[in-house]
Amino acid sequence: MKKYAKLLPFFVPGIALYLALFIYPTVTGFYYSLTDWDGLSPSYQFVGADNYANVAKDIIFRKSIVNNIKFMVAVVIVQTVVSLLLALQLSKQKKVNVALRSLFFVPTILSSVSVGFIWTFVYDPSLGLLNGLLEAVGLSSWTQNWLGDAGIAIFSIAAVQAWAHIGQMIILFVAGLQAIPEELLESAKLDGATRLQLFFRVIWPLLAPAAAIVVSYTTIQSFKAFDLVFTMTGGGPAYSTEILSTYIYNSAFMNYTFGKASTASVYFLLLISFITFLQFRALRTDRVSY
Amino acid sequence: MSRLRKPQWVLLALTIILSVVLSACGSNNSTTNANGNKPSEGGSSDKPVTISFIHWRGEDAAVLDNIIKKFEEENKNIKVETQVFPSDQYQSTAQAKLLDGSVGDVFASFPGAQFEAIAKAGLFTDLSGASFLANFTSSLIESGQKDGKQLAVPYQLVYNIPIYNVKLFEKYGIEVPKDWDGFLAAAEKLKQEGIVPIAFPGADIGPGQFMNPMVMNNAPDEDIFVKLEAGEAQLTDEWWVKTLTQFKELNDKGYFQKDALGTKGDAAGALFVQEKAAILATGSYQLVGNKKNNPDLQQGLIAPITVPADQAVFEGIHTTTFMLAVNSKSKHPEEAKKFLEFLSGKEIAGEYANGTGQNVTVKDVAYTSDELNAVAEWTSKKTRFQPRFTIKNAEVQKAVTSSIQAVLGGTEPAKAAADAQAIVNQQIGK
Numbered sequence: 062m063k064k065y066a067k068l069l070p071f072f073v074p075g076i077a078l079y080l081a082l083f084i085y086p087t088v089t090g091f092y093y094s095l096t097d098w099d100g101l102s103p104s105y106q107f108v109g110a111d112n113y114a115n116v117a118k119d120i121i122f123r124k125s126i127v128n129n130i131k132f133m134v135a136v137v138i139v140q141t142v143v144s145l146l147l148a149l150q151l152s153k154q155k156k157v158n159v160a161l162r163s164l165f166f167v168p169t170i171l172s173s174v175s176v177g178f179i180w181t182f183v184y185d186p187s188l189g190l191l192n193g194l195l196e197a198v199g200l201s202s203w204t205q206n207w208l209g210d211a212g213i214a215i216f217s218i219a220a221v222q223a224w225a226h227i228g229q230m231i232i233l234f235v236a237g238l239q240a241i242p243e244e245l246l247e248s249a250k251l252d253g254a255t256r257l258q259l260f261f262r263v264i265w266p267l268l269a270p271a272a273a274i275v276v277s278y279t280t281i282q283s284f285k286a287f288d289l290v291f292t293m294t295g296g297g298p299a300y301s302t303e304i305l306s307t308y309i310y311n312s313a314f315m316n317y318t319f320g321k322a323s324t325a326s327v328y329f330l331l332l333i334s335f336i337t338f339l340q341f342r343a344l345r346t347d348r349v350s351y
Numbered sequence: 352m353s354r355l356r357k358p359q360w361v362l363l364a365l366t367i368i369l370s371v372v373l374s375a376c377g378s379n380n381s382t383t384n385a386n387g388n389k390p391s392e393g394g395s396s397d398k399p400v401t402i403s404f405i406h407w408r409g410e411d412a413a414v415l416d417n418i419i420k421k422f423e424e425e426n427k428n429i430k431v432e433t434q435v436f437p438s439d440q441y442q443s444t445a446q447a448k449l450l451d452g453s454v455g456d457v458f459a460s461f462p463g464a465q466f467e468a469i470a471k472a473g474l475f476t477d478l479s480g481a482s483f484l485a486n487f488t489s490s491l492i493e494s495g496q497k498d499g500k501q502l503a504v505p506y507q508l509v510y511n512i513p514i515y516n517v518k519l520f521e522k523y524g525i526e527v528p529k530d531w532d533g534f535l536a537a538a539e540k541l542k543q544e545g546i547v548p549i550a551f552p553g554a555d556i557g558p559g560q561f562m563n564p565m566v567m568n569n570a571p572d573e574d575i576f577v578k579l580e581a582g583e584a585q586l587t588d589e590w591w592v593k594t595l596t597q598f599k600e601l602n603d604k605g606y607f608q609k610d611a612l613g614t615k616g617d618a619a620g621a622l623f624v625q626e627k628a629a630i631l632a633t634g635s636y637q638l639v640g641n642k643k644n645n646p647d648l649q650q651g652l653i654a655p656i657t658v659p660a661d662q663a664v665f666e667g668i669h670t671t672t673f674m675l676a677v678n679s680k681s682k683h684p685e686e687a688k689k690f691l692e693f694l695s696g697k698e699i700a701g702e703y704a705n706g707t708g709q710n711v712t713v714k715d716v717a718y719t720s721d722e723l724n725a726v727a728e729w730t731s732k733k734t735r736f737q738p739r740f741t742i743k744n745a746e747v748q749k750a751v752t753s754s755i756q757a758v759l760g761g762t763e764p765a766k767a768a769a770d771a772q773a774i775v776n777q778q779i780g781k
Contacts, residue, residue, distance in 0.1 A: 102473075103450075298554070315464065
């Protein structure tokens with residue numbers, strides 16, 4: 062025990078930062094969720110669980126959860142599948158693959174606000190690059206009002222979200238793939254495994270931990286996608302792209318209902334924790350030995 | 352314990368941290384003094400008083416810096432430090448900085464929800480009785496009043512009615528319409544000539560701007576939205592359903608550009624500037640910018656009259672915004688008022704107006720551009736304050752504008768109105 066006591070001072074800065082930047086805001090956020098504070102006034106009333114009841118009944122809050130789940134599912138599927146397929150191609154140590162991995166990583170270093178603005182122009186129905194490109198290759202019937210059609214706007218933003226973060230996922234999968242011993246793959250091939258068998262029986266079980274990280278990270282990213290939605294649609298048209306983060310922002314800073322926004326943040330925390338927990342349960346594998 | 356347990360906990364912690372981080376807002380703001388330099392701290396014992404001025408109009412910064420320079424020359428003992436925030440950050444972070452009085456001795460606010468919240472927080476100094484109020488057109492500073500007190504002075508005057516291309520109207524022999532049938536006929540004529548009748552930025556500012564002239568005569572009661580928030584009027588009533596029906600009519604007849612709901616302000620503006628569209632459904636604040644982009648443009652303001660001519664009560668919509676105020680927490684309220692007084696002089700207000708291309712609420716200002724003079728003519732017309740800004744609850748405001756987007760997206764007006772009313776009911780606790 063004495064041995065550990067000597068180490069204690071080394072933990073102090075980290076613990077202090079953790080308390081100041083995480084525990085304190087979380088506790089105060091929960092505290093304000095029990096009040097009717099508007100974010101500006103010096104005084105406020107305690108309203109107990111009223112905010113929790115009101116937010117749970119709120120039509121826009123419910124819409125924002127549905128939209129966020131749609132957004133999350135689209136981003137997780139697209140980003141995981143595409144990044145895995147690309148990682149399988151790019152994991153081999155070739156010069157061209159190293160260059161391509163860097164290329165795919167470029168969108169990750171752009172600010173999400175810039176990405177939002179760029180893609181807003183790309184998606185513009187009449188002057189945009191995407192519809193222009195489709196028309197140029199004779200696919201006029203495929204042109205869409207990408208951000209103006211309530212049915213597809215959320216998926217248009219999801220595509221941008223996936224594009225912006227795919228580089229990080231490729232790196233994670235490539236790291237996972239490169240950790241698989243070559244001998245293991247060779248012996249499976251010698252035993253007559255087909256490519257599909259090789260993937261599902263050997264690669265995937267060993268890659269599952271990386272996949273769990275990719276899926277949970279992607280989930281968190283898609284719940285945090287405030288900047289993209291804010292710059293591209295502002296939650297419109299007609300609430301079709303309103304997500305939890307924009308709902309919280311609007312409640313706090315546009316409508317001056319800070320207590321309600323804090324309540325929504327608590328719900329947000331619970332929801333994202335629950336979804337992450339479910340994902341880990343679903344992706345949990347028994348320890349793989351080789 | 353399986354190998355995944357530890358990463359599970361780590362990731363759960365990461366999840367929580369990221370969620371909390373999301374709720375934190377940073378702010379990048381630029382701090383400049385009148386000379387455009389970073390203000391320096393410290394000084395001698397005879398150091399002049401420094402007041403802080405915060406606002407969101409980055410596009411006016413150069414003009415305001417020159418004005419501040421003149422103010423400092425006239426008032427040797429007062430320095431003005433300006434902080435400009437992007438308007439979205441102004442809503443989220445700047446106003447919180449007013450609370451301790453460390454910044455924003457003089458600050459600007461938006462009318463409507465923000466004005467109400469700041470008033471409720473007691474951050475406005477009562478300016479009632481200040482001599483400089485006489486420099487303003489009294490009817491144009493009413494939006495800065497609450498409970499009989501003048502809490503802020505709106506500095507800018509805007510007409511939230513569409514801009515039209517005068518030459519195109521003349522070319523096709525179109526008179527400025529006086530009623531709804533005339534408006535539709537004008538739009539049809541333009542459409543037949545291959546011109547987009549109305550450039551409508553449905554993705555962002557369009558619904559919130561164009562709703563005002565569209566509703567002004569359908570609901571001539573200027574308190575209609577006040578009544579809506581009091582539960583005494585409904586969006587399902589005839590006045591709003593009719594307004595939505597007229598929006599739908601314009602859309603269904605192809606009088607807006609294709610895919611209007613996906614068009615943002617810049618793209619709609621480009622259609623108008625390139626003379627591909629004859630009407631731009633925004634407001635007078637874009638006149639000067641349009642002219643800059645196309646010096647050949649001749650522009651005027653045109654409001655859709657949605658009723659027969661003899662039933663029209665209003666000719667247009669005005670908004671007074673960029674509401675200047677003195678922070679009640681200010682340590683230098685007299686110097687702050689002195690700065691407001693300086694801004695309200697007609698010469699200085701004229702310099703601001705002509706430099707920024709924005710009309711002002713100050714009396715007897717000499718405008719030097721055709722655009723500003725064209726807008727000034729509207730001061731003699733019967734206009735009403737922007738209905739949207741009489742909505743104090745931002746969620747109600749959003750429900751109203753979203754119902755327009757819903758209609759343009761194919762929802763029936765009655766259903767869109769009912770859906771929006773359901774949100775209103777929730778907000779007002781009905």
